[in-house]
Amino acid sequence: EDKVVQSPLSLVVHEGDTVTLNCSYEVTNFRSLLWYKQEKKAPTFLFMLTSSGIEKKSGRLSSILDKKELFSILNITATQTGDSAIYLCAGILNFGNEKLTFGTGTRLTIIP
Amino acid sequence: DGGITQSPKYLFRKEGQNVTLSCEQNLNHDAMYWYRQDPGQGLRLIYYSQIVNDFQKGDIAEGYSVSREKKESFPLTVTSAQKNPTAFYLCASRKVGTEAFFGQGTRLTVV
Numbered sequence: 001e002d003k004v005v006q007s008p009l010s011l012v013v014h015e016g017d018t019v020t021l022n023c024s025y026e027v028t029n030f031r032s033l034l035w036y037k038q039e040k041k042a043p044t045f046l047f048m049l050t051s052s053g054i055e056k057k058s059g060r061l062s063s064i065l066d067k068k069e070l071f072s073i074l075n076i077t078a079t080q081t082g083d084s085a086i087y088l089c090a091g092i093l094n095f096g097n098e099k100l101t102f103g104t105g106t107r108l109t110i111i112p
Numbered sequence: 113d114g115g116i117t118q119s120p121k122y123l124f125r126k127e128g129q130n131v132t133l134s135c136e137q138n139l140n141h142d143a144m145y146w147y148r149q150d151p152g153q154g155l156r157l158i159y160y161s162q163i164v165n166d167f168q169k170g171d172i173a174e175g176y177s178v179s180r181e182k183k184e185s186f187p188l189t190v191t192s193a194q195k196n197p198t199a200f201y202l203c204a205s206r207k208v209g210t211e212a213f214f215g216q217g218t219r220l221t222v223v
Contacts, residue, residue: 006154032209034211034212041200041202041216041217042202042214042215042216042217043155043202043214045211045212045213048210048211086154088154088155090155090212097162098142098143098160098162098206098208099157099160099168099170100143100145100157100160100204100206100212101157101171102147102154102155102156102157103154104153104154105153105154105155107152
C-alpha cells in the first residue's frame with residue numbers, strides 16, 4: 001500500500017530558529033512529491049519535487065528530494081510567528097494513476 | 113476568476129440523513145479529489161476522479177458516494193452509513209503533472 005509518513009507530528013520552536021520537517025514514502029512507482037502549508041482552511045502550495053538532489057527554494061523555505069532513500073525534507077530558516085501552521089506532504093505515487101496521498105502533517109508552532 | 117468553489121461552508125446534518133457537498137472548478141482540470149480532515153490531523157482521501165464519468169475509492173470511502181458527470185463538478189454525498197461524519201471536508205483539483213488547488217472547505221457537523 002502506498003504510504004506517506006511525516007515526522008515529527010508536532011514541533012514547537014522559538015522565533016528565529018531553523019526547523020527541518022521530514023517526509024518519507026513507500027511507493028510502487030514514484031512520480032512526484034508536494035509540500036503544502038495549511039493555516040486555517042485551504043492548504044497553499046509550497047513546492048513540487050520530481051528529481052532527486054535538486055533543491056527548491058522560496059525565500060526562507062527550501063526543500064529537497066532523495067529518491068534513493070525515499071524521503072524529502074522541508075527547511076525553514078529564521079522562523080517567524082507567521083510560519084506557525086500545519087505542513088503537509090503529499091505524493092503522486094503511481095504511474096497512470098492520479099491518486100494524491102497525504103501524510104499526517106506536522107503541526108509547527110513558533111513562539112515569539 | 114479561476115478557482116475551485118465549495119459549498120456550503122457550514123453544514124449541519126441530523127443523524128440518519130444524507131447530505132451532499134458541492135465542489136465546482138473552472139480551471140479545466142481533469143483530476144478532482146475529496147479529502148476529510150479531523151482536528152489536528154492530515155488529509156485522508158475519500159474519492160478521486162481522473163476523468164469525467166470515472167472515479168476511484170480512496171482510503172476511507174465507506175459511507176460516502178460521488179459522481180463525475182461534468183468535468184467542472186465533483187459532488188460528495190455523505191450517507192447515513194457514515195457513522196462519524198463530523199469533520200472538515202476539502203475538495204481539490206489538478207492538471208496532470210502540476211500541483212493541486214484546494215477549495216475553502218465545508219465543515220460538516222452532526223446534530
